[in-house]
Amino acid sequence: MTKFMDVHRGMVGITAEQFREAHDADVAIQAEEGVTFEQAWADPEDGVVYCLSEAPNAEAVQRIHQRSGHPADEIHPVPLVV
């Protein structure tokens, strides 16, 4: 398992409720790809969302996000953490 940071753009104006719903939609199906979404952060003004997950590979992360209707624009393995 590897940690991944993925980035979503174009989320300008996202509300706390919409953000929570999007995250819950991912979490509801994450086990089907062996993914665990750990935390996510949103900047509603610039419309950027960052999601931290643990997953077997980036494709698994993307499949969950796609099925939830919000594919990621970038997915980076982040093997180094401090």
Place this chain on the structure above:
Amino acid sequence: MTKFMDVHRGMVGITAEQFREAHDADVAIQAEEGVTFEQAWADPEDGVVYCLSEAPNAEAVQRIHQRSGHPADEIHPVPLVV
């Protein structure tokens, strides 16, 4: 205080030791600007680093990173967290 996610690019090949040293350099002086760096993640292959902090404003985060020799390319307030 607000949470911020900042992004550094061009860090291709960064090692675990270099990453730890860069983080430690920030932490050593963070109090002078009222910043707390909470966690950071690096993708050495694409050379991207993400830093999560709590700070009075983005300028304070940038002043610490600049003094440590690694200014951020982007700094986003992330008021929404799940």
